[in-house]
Amino acid sequence: MASTTASVCGQCGRAVNMASPESISTLIAQLQELPVSQSPGWGSPAPGWWWLIALVLLLLLLRTLLYLRSYWADRYRRRALLAVREIESQLDLGRHSPEMGAELASLLRHTASAAAGHPVNLVGADWCDYLDHRLVQPCFDGRFGELLCEAPYRRVSHTELKALAGAVRHWLEFHCAAV
Numbered sequence: 001m002a003s004t005t006a007s008v009c010g011q012c013g014r015a016v017n018m019a020s021p022e023s024i025s026t027l028i029a030q031l032q033e034l035p036v037s038q039s040p041g042w043g044s045p046a047p048g049w050w051w052l053i054a055l056v057l058l059l060l061l062l063r064t065l066l067y068l069r070s071y072w073a074d075r076y077r078r079r080a081l082l083a084v085r086e087i088e089s090q091l092d093l094g095r096h097s098p099e100m101g102a103e104l105a106s107l108l109r110h111t112a113s114a115a116a117g118h119p120v121n122l123v124g125a126d127w128c129d130y131l132d133h134r135l136v137q138p139c140f141d142g143r144f145g146e147l148l149c150e151a152p153y154r155r156v157s158h159t160e161l162k163a164l165a166g167a168v169r170h171w172l173e174f175h176c177a178a179v
Contacts (some may be wrong), residue, residue, distance in 0.1 A: 005099045076114035076174055083107055084169045085171055091165060101151025104161075110150070111172060118122050134175040139167050 084107065087100055112120045112131065122130050127143035132138035140148055144167040147160055157166070 009073055010115065045069070076111060080107055080111040080172050081169065084165060086163045086170060088162070091162050094158075096161065100161055101147075101154075101156040101164065104164055105152045108168050108171065110173075115175065131171060131175075134173060136174070139170055172173055 084104070086104060090096075091100070108119065108131070112134075115134075120127075120130060125145070128140040128148065131140045131148075132145075144164060147156065147164050148167075150156075151161075151164060
């Protein structure tokens with residue numbers, strides 16, 4: 001056994017056993033490496049992690065379904081905007097036909113009916129008021145309202161038709177489906 005020498009602690013006055021230098025080297029030689037545990041595997045996390053993963057996947061699925069539902073519900077607007085852009089491109093190329101005014105009025109009526117979910121059977125000022133109530137800033141309350149109501153029945157100039165197409169496009173882009 002290693003020899004020890006007793007000495008007194010300077011602060012508290014208790015006896016302290018101190019090992020000799022030979023016994024310290026013997027003790028160091030007796031030290032063994034600590035066993036290293038294996039790293040935890042990824043195979044089976046705690047049940048809380050499985051619940052968290054399931055919740056995140058469920059929220060992602062719900063978000064995707066809500067996006068698809070709104071995308072599907074807004075398809076009438078995309079189709080109508082495509083038709084108006086086609087008419088506008090024809091007007092930009094200088095191709096003007098008398099039927100374009102009637103096409104714009106019919107397109108707007110069909111789109112408003114699709115947005116409302118039922119046929120909109122209004123005419124004249126009531127029709128223009130109906131359209132304006134679905135916009136933040138009305139655009140069919142003056143000249144465009146008269147032009148929209150008269151376009152299917154009279155010859156409309158090229159500039160009036162371009163302005164009407166712009167107003168119809170504005171309504172299609174910014175109307176609220178249900179008020």
